[in-house]
Amino acid sequence: xxxxxxxxxxxxxxxxxxxxxxxxxxxxxxxxxxxxxxxxxxxxxxxxxxxxxxxxxxxxxxxxxxxxxxxxxxxxxxxxxxxxxxxxxxxxxxxxxxxxxxxxxxxxxxxxxxxxxxxxxxxxxxxxxxxxxxxxxxxxxxxxxxxxxxxxxxxxxxxxxxxxxxxxxxxxxxxxxxxxxxxxxxxxxxxxxxxxxxxxxxxxxxxxxxxxxxxxxxxxxxxxxxxxxxxxxxxxxxxxxxxxxxxxxxxxxxxxxxxxxxxxxxxxxxxxxxxxxxxxxxxxxxxxxxxxxxxxxxxxxxxxxxxxxxxxxxxxxxxxxxxxxxxxxxxxxxxxxxxxxxxxxxxxxxxxxxxxxxxxxxxxxxxxxxxxxxxxxxxxxxxxxxxxxxxxxxxxxxxxxxxxxxxxxxxxxxxxxxxxxxxxxxxxxxxxxxxxxxxxxxxxxxxxxxxxxxxxxxxxxxxxxxxxxxxxxx
Numbered sequence: 001x002x003x004x005x006x007x008x009x010x011x012x013x014x015x016x017x018x019x020x021x022x023x024x025x026x027x028x029x030x031x032x033x034x035x036x037x038x039x040x041x042x043x044x045x046x047x048x049x050x051x052x053x054x055x056x057x058x059x060x061x062x063x064x065x066x067x068x069x070x071x072x073x074x075x076x077x078x079x080x081x082x083x084x085x086x087x088x089x090x091x092x093x094x095x096x097x098x099x100x101x102x103x104x105x106x107x108x109x110x111x112x113x114x115x116x117x118x119x120x121x122x123x124x125x126x127x128x129x130x131x132x133x134x135x136x137x138x139x140x141x142x143x144x145x146x147x148x149x150x151x152x153x154x155x156x157x158x159x160x161x162x163x164x165x166x167x168x169x170x171x172x173x174x175x176x177x178x179x180x181x182x183x184x185x186x187x188x189x190x191x192x193x194x195x196x197x198x199x200x201x202x203x204x205x206x207x208x209x210x211x212x213x214x215x216x217x218x219x220x221x222x223x224x225x226x227x228x229x230x231x232x233x234x235x236x237x238x239x240x241x242x243x244x245x246x247x248x249x250x251x252x253x254x255x256x257x258x259x260x261x262x263x264x265x266x267x268x269x270x271x272x273x274x275x276x277x278x279x280x281x282x283x284x285x286x287x288x289x290x291x292x293x294x295x296x297x298x299x300x301x302x303x304x305x306x307x308x309x310x311x312x313x314x315x316x317x318x319x320x321x322x323x324x325x326x327x328x329x330x331x332x333x334x335x336x337x338x339x340x341x342x343x344x345x346x347x348x349x350x351x352x353x354x355x356x357x358x359x360x361x362x363x364x365x366x367x368x369x370x371x372x373x374x375x376x377x378x379x380x381x382x383x384x385x386x387x388x389x390x391x392x393x394x395x396x397x398x399x400x401x402x403x404x405x406x407x408x409x410x411x412x413x414x415x416x417x418x419x420x421x422x423x424x425x426x427x428x429x430x431x432x433x434x435x436x437x438x439x440x441x442x443x444x445x446x447x448x449x450x451x452x453x454x455x456x457x458x459x460x461x462x463x464x465x466x467x468x469x470x471x472x473x474x
Contacts, residue, residue, distance in 0.1 A: 004046060004275075012051055015028070015031075046121070051089030055087030111206075125197075136193070141164055153178075184230065248272070306337070319350050348371070386408060430457045
């Protein structure tokens with residue numbers, strides 16, 4: 001399994017930011033080539049365009065009615081800020097590309113340009129539910145979890161067969177998403193319809209990020225919706241096993257990424273997912289529970305292929321949690337990990353305010369030039385190393401807050417990443433008999449020092465410091 005670097009972009013906000021200086025809309029077909037070249041230079045392998053699919057007026061009306069969003073829009077944009085509120089991109093009205101982005105033709109042109117730069121395109125697949133504007137609610141009402149009479153967290157839908165009370169989409173541990181309608185995966189017709197939708201999406205990209213993928217597992221789905229009886233017996237096969245195999249039969253290199261929680265990562269990998277969210281990495285890191293993080297990193301290899309991140313569209317900005325030195329150390333640790341590393345739109349500029357997914361424009365902020373310069377230099381540098389492209393080794397530093405990660409590629413080049421996450425100085429030793437005499441320091445904290453004698457590497461890292469060493473084996 002190759003190690004990947006994924007860049008998540010909020011499509012609406014990004015295109016708006018490109019459009020504003022020009023005074024006219026910029027579509028996916030007109031994205032400056034310099035942006036694509038920059039992504040390639042920084043070592044990204046895939047670009048995730050979050051939120052390209054069409055939404056509708058019903059879901060926008062619900063979003064505009066939310067007091068929390070209206071308050072947030074006023075804080076961000078002032079009087080009239082509610083004009084920047086739109087539908088959640090996860091309340092999909094149809095798997096067609098939003099016309100304001102240039103439609104499907106523009107998406108295809110954008111993808112072709114990505115390919116010319118050696119980059120892949122990842123899009124959203126939202127399998128659990130659709131938005132309230134979706135035509136299936138009236139045309140194929142039988143595909144949904146529904147009841148003949150009103151129940152909690154349902155809404156009435158008129159269709160050719162009369163009136164049904166359809167359930168809103170739901171995570172069983174939280175209130176329902178009131179701008180969505182819950183699909184019923186106990187039904188063969190629902191599975192067939194969603195498999196068809198997935199095949200359409202797969203033909204237009206190189207991978208999908210599957211929203212809340214664990215909700216479709218049979219044991220999860222049956223338990224969540226047990227209070228909505230279904231006359232049909234649950235299917236014997238898992239939806240994901242069938243869907244992934246069908247897509248990969250046509251597109252063997254297609255990428256399946258699962259958003260998943262509840263320790264179900266290995267289960268989903270067994271059904272064919274290439275990478276699965278590793279939320280524990282994020283939780284331990286942001287809670288500064290470094291002992292638990294050390295144990296977790298040693299336990300994960302062989303269990304599942306992780307997706308790791310410091311932030312995404314669902315989480316707070318890392319700059320709102322960590323100081324600038326902590327952000328830098330955490331970023332070095334993240335990028336030294338195996339699997340899929342995810343960086344988020346705005347993270348590379350030090351954004352502190354999370355932009356709600358219902359906003360059509362970024363929360364206005366000033367770029368943190370220190371963080372921007374740090375990421376620009378670090379990513380360009382790492383793209384020239386073996387990190388993420390070889391065999392990874394995790395060394396024991398003897399300190400919970402210090403990490404030592406080695407990478408060796410097909411060549412004789414070896415890279416060693418040393419990170420101190422704590423705001424105190426650290427001193428530790430590593431037994432490194434293969435360390436050559438010609439050691440380079442491509443990037444390090446100026447206050448960190450190291451010495452090598454008799455096969456032992458003596459390291460003194462500054463508070464929130466890091467070192468990147470490089471040498472060749474004889």
